[in-house]
Amino acid sequence: MEYKIQFTEKCLEDIEDACQYIKEKLKEENAANRLRIKIKDSVKGLSISPEMYAKTEKFDRLENEYRRIPIDNYVLLYTVNKKRNTVYIVHFYYGGRNYLEGLI
Numbered sequence: 001m002e003y004k005i006q007f008t009e010k011c012l013e014d015i016e017d018a019c020q021y022i023k024e025k026l027k028e029e030n031a032a033n034r035l036r037i038k039i040k041d042s043v044k045g046l047s048i049s050p051e052m053y054a055k056t057e058k059f060d061r062l063e064n065e066y067r068r069i070p071i072d073n074y075v076l077l078y079t080v081n082k083k084r085n086t087v088y089i090v091h092f093y094y095g096g097r098n099y100l101e102g103l104i
Helices: 009-025 029-047
Strands: 004-007 067-071 074-081 086-094
Touching (some): 004 029, 009 029, 029 067, 029 074, 029 086
Parallel strands (some): 004 086
Antiparallel strands (some): 067 074, 074 086
């Protein structure tokens, strides 16, 4: 049974912001395009195997269990809802940042 993949609006904005930064500030349009492709490729496998990436630390304040996908200097954070058969991609951040900022 395949899972649906759903990005939150905030996550899509974060991805677009990162790609725009790479393209405009760093003047690396090809790198921005490669990042988009890597994100798409990394997420593809989640529909078949949603628990393929490592879990994050468990924090009492968070209801859901989160998993992380490292992509170059960035990380995608997602959670799996087995009842709805859906993977929710909730946060995209620079690897040096505290990922809890976007969740709490």
